Amino acid sequence: MQKISKLAVLTSGGDAPGMNPCIRAVVRTAIYNGLNVVGVKQGYKGLIENDMYDMNKRSVSNILNLGGTILKTARCLEFRTDEGMETAYQNLKAQGIDALVVIGGDGTFTGALRFSKKYPDIQIIGVPGTIDNDLYGSTYTLGFDTATNTVIEAIDKIRDTADAHDRLFFIEVMGRDSGAIALRAGISCGAEAILLPEVETAIDDLIASIKTGHLNKKSSSIVIVAEGDKHGGVYDIAKMVEKEVEHYDIKVTILGHLQRGGSPSSFDRILGSRLGFAAVNALIAGETQHMVGLRANEIVLTSLEEALTSHEFKLEDDLMQMAHILSI
Ligand code: ATP
Numbered sequence: 001m002q003k004i005s006k007l008a009v010l011t012s013g014g015d016a017p018g019m020n021p022c023i024r025a026v027v028r029t030a031i032y033n034g035l036n037v038v039g040v041k042q043g044y045k046g047l048i049e050n051d052m053y054d055m056n057k058r059s060v061s062n063i064l065n066l067g068g069t070i071l072k073t074a075r076c077l078e079f080r081t082d083e084g085m086e087t088a089y090q091n092l093k094a095q096g097i098d099a100l101v102v103i104g105g106d107g108t109f110t111g112a113l114r115f116s117k118k119y120p121d122i123q124i125i126g127v128p129g130t131i132d133n134d135l136y137g138s139t140y141t142l143g144f145d146t147a148t149n150t151v152i153e154a155i156d157k158i159r160d161t162a163d164a165h166d167r168l169f170f171i172e173v174m175g176r177d178s179g180a181i182a183l184r185a186g187i188s189c190g191a192e193a194i195l196l197p198e199v200e201t202a203i204d205d206l207i208a209s210i211k212t213g214h215l216n217k218k219s220s221s222i223v224i225v226a227e228g229d230k231h232g233g234v235y236d237i238a239k240m241v242e243k244e245v246e247h248y249d250i251k252v253t254i255l256g257h258l259q260r261g262g263s264p265s266s267f268d269r270i271l272g273s274r275l276g277f278a279a280v281n282a283l284i285a286g287e288t289q290h291m292v293g294l295r296a297n298e299i300v301l302t303s304l305e306e307a308l309t310s311h312e313f314k315l316e317d318d319l320m321q322m323a324h325i326l327s328i
Contacts, residue, residue, distance in 0.1 A: 004035065004098045004099040004123060004283055004284065005035060005036065005096070005098060006035060006036040006037070006038065006095070006096050006097045006098060006099070007026075007030055007035055007036075007037055007038070007097065007098070007099035007100065007101060007280070007283060008037070008038040008039070008040050008047075008052060008092065008095075008097045008099070008100050008101070009023055009026045009027065009037065009038075009039060009040065009055075009071070009100075009101045009103070010039075010040035010043050010044070010046060010047070010071060010100070010101075010102055010103070011023070011043060011069040011071045011072070011073045011103045011104060011129065012043030012044055012073055012074070012075075012076075012102060012103070012104035012107075012108040012111070013043070013073060013075065013104040013105045013107050013108045013129075013130065014073070014104075014105065014130060014131065014260065015067075015068050015069050015073050015143075015260055016129045016130055016131045016141070016142050016143025016144075016146075016147070016260065017067045017068075017131075017142075017143045017146035017147065017260070017261070017262055017263070017264040017265070017268055018129065018142035018143050018145075018146065018264045018268030018269065018271060018272040019068070019069040019071075019073075019103055019129050019142060019143070019272065020060075020063040020064065020066045020067075020068070020069060020070055020264070020272070021063075021064050021264060021268070021269045021270075021272030021273050021276070022103055022127055022129065022142060022272035022273070022275055022276040023039070023060060023063070023069065023070060023071060023103070023276065024060035024063055024064060024272075024273070024276065025272065025273040025274075025275070025276025025277045025280075026101050026276040026277075026279060026280055027039075027055050027056075027057070027059060027060045028057060028060065029276065029277045029280040029281065030280050031056065031057055033280065033284055035099075035280075035284075036054070037054070037055045037056075038052045038053065038054055038055065038095060038097060039052065039053055039054075039055045039059065039070075039071050040052045040071065041053075041071055041072050042071075042072045042073060042074035042076075043071075043072075043073050043074045043075075043076060043102075043104070043108070044074070044076040044078075044079035044084075044088065044108075044111060045074040045076040045078070045079070046071075046074075047079070047087075047088035047091060047092065048076065048078055048079060048084050048087050048088050048091070050091045052091075052095065064264070064269055065263045065264070065269075066263065066264075067146075067260075067261045067262045067263055067264065068260075068261065069103075073104075075107075079111050079115075080111070082118075085114070085115055085118060085119075088115070089115075089118070089119045089122070092122055097122070098121065098122060098123065099122065099123040099124070099125075099283045100112070100122055100123070100124045100125075101124075101125055101126075101127060101276070101279045101280065101283070102124060102125075102126050102127070103126075103127040103129040103142070104126070104127075104129050104130065105128070105129065105130035105132065105134075105135065105141075106130075106134070106135060106307075106308060108126065108129075109126045109135075109291060109304050109307060109308055110308060112124045112126055112289075112304060113289060113304040113305065113308065116288060116289050116304075117289075120288070123283050123286075123287070123288035124288055124289060124304075125279040125282050125283055125287060125288070125290055125291065125292060126279075126290070126291035126292070126304060126307075127142065127275045127276065127279050127291065127292055128141040128142060128275070128291060128292075128293055129141060129142040129143060130142070130143060130144075131143040131144050131146075131147035131174060131181065131259065131260060132144070132174070132175055132176075132177070132178040132180060132181070133178060133180040133181070133314065134177060134178035134180065134314065135291075135293070135307060136302070136306070136307050136308075136310040136311065137291050137293040137295075137300070137302030137306070137307040137310075138291070138292075138293025138294050138295065138302075139293075139294055139295055139296075140267075140271060140294055142268055142271055142272050142275065143260075143264075143268060144180060144181070144268075145265045145267040145268050145271075146262055146263075146264050146265045146267075146268045147174070147181055147259045147260065148180075148181050148184045148185055148188075149265055150258065150259050150261070150262050151173050151181055151185040151255060151259055152185050152188045152189055154171075154253075154255055154258070155171060155185060155189040155191070155222060155224070156189060158171060158222065158253060159189065159190075159220065159222060162220035162221070162222060162251075163219050163220040165220075165249060166219055166220060166247075166248060166249065167220055167221075167248060167249045167250070167251055168210065168220070168221045168222075168223070168241075168245065168248035168249070168250045168251070169220070169221070169222050169223070169250075169251050169252070169253060170223045170225055170234050170237060170238040170241075170250070170251070170252045170253070171222060171223070171224050171225065171234070171252075171253045171254075171255065172225045172226075172227055172233070172234035172252075172253070172254040172255065173185060173224055173225070173226060173227065173255055173259065174226075174227055174255070174256075174259050174260075175196075175197065175226040175227060175228060176197070176226075176227055176228040177197055177228050178197065178198075178226070178228070178314070179194070179196030179197055179198050179199070179226040179228075179315060180314060180315065181226070181259070182194050182195070182196055182224045182225070182226035183196060183315055183319055183320070183323060184319070185224060186224045186323055186327075187319060187322060187323050187326070189222065189224075190222075190326070190327055191222045191223065191224045191323075191327060192209065192210065192213050192218065192221040192222055192223060192327050193206055193209060193210070193221075193223045193224070193327070194223075194224045194226075194323050195223065195224065195225045195226060195229045195231070195237065196226050196229070196315065197226050197228030197229055197230065198315055199320075200230060201229060201230065201231055201237075203231065203237070203240050203241070206223070206237075206241065207241055207244045207245060210223075210241065210245055210248075211244075211245065212328075213328075214245075214247050214248070216328070220248075221248065223237075223241075225237055234252055234254060235252055238250055238252050271294060274294070274299060275292050275293075275294070275299070278292040278299045279292050282301060287301060289303060289304050289305070290302060290303050290304060291303075291304055291307050293307075
């Protein structure tokens with residue numbers, strides 16, 4: 001087995017709270033094991049532009065509590081091309097780097113797998129970092145818990161004003177292809193309805209349930225809309241409902257990018273630390289083309305191939321049933 005001596009770490013795609021604790025764990029675990037570590041700025045863009053720097057234990061001091069990523073992140077079209085990949089490979093070789101930890105979502109893993117198949121002498125381990133919680137191979141992804149807590153805090157505040165004025169609020173949350181944040185935030189805040197990309201929404205049913213809520217003397221209603229809902233944007237849905245529901249003053253709020261920021265929760269700090277630690281240990285053990293994930297509170301390795309081709313319905317049945325029953 002080839003022994004690695006120098007590894008690089010990068011964050012790619014959308015930023016997610018918990019990436020910094022993970023970077024810290026990667027750097028310190030690597031140094032503990034006698035490896036050299038390089039930080040790559042702005043994901044795959046930094047590999048192509050040779051934007052890398054040597055890291056030491058102190059490079060990651062006091063970052064556990066920081067949202068975002070100290071390495072910065074980017075979306076990089078050039079890495080999708082053979083020429084871009086070749087440049088990245090030459091830059092890694094020139095620096096004597098033989099292992100890579102990539103922290104990101106499915107796009108990042110797709111790039112990592114393609115790259116690793118072309119250049120198998122660079123070992124690669126992926127860490128699932130995305131607020132969407134939509135990756136096979138890990139029950140939770142980095143950032144999801146913090147983002148959900150941020151959404152809950154915002155909706156609790158909106159509920160106060162909704163209640164004071166008998167208002168119906170439509171609140172759009174992130175999740176183009178995944179209703180994970182919407183579902184958990186909806187249950188946690190007692191939303192009257194939750195519209196998810198995974199489920200076809202019947203607008204008539206939504207209107208009927210809002211009317212029933214009013215008859216049942218609900219003083220306010222909150223409808224959470226995941227941004228990927230098939231009916232279009234939250235404004236379109238609010239307009240459809242407004243025509244039929246007269247008793248509420250209707251308002252729309254889009255939570256937007258505030259969902260990505262903020263200090264990582266305890267859960268994301270621990271998860272980031274565990275996954276970073278596990279990623280380096282996997283590389284030292286000779287693993288490549290795998291991701292580290294959390295399942296049943298155990299760290300497990302899943303091949304990138306399997307992670308990218310398997311589809312698991314991640315929204316739990318009991319949560320879906322409960323969301324409806326508990327909000328009547
Ligand atoms: P998030 O889930 O937060 O959006 P992500 O990792 O899925 O994160 P993407 O923008 O989809 O974010 O992908 C990140 C980067 O991975 C892209 O900017 C690109 O550099 C690289 N990448 C994505 N798909 C491929 C591909 N098919 N080949 C090579 N590189 C790719």
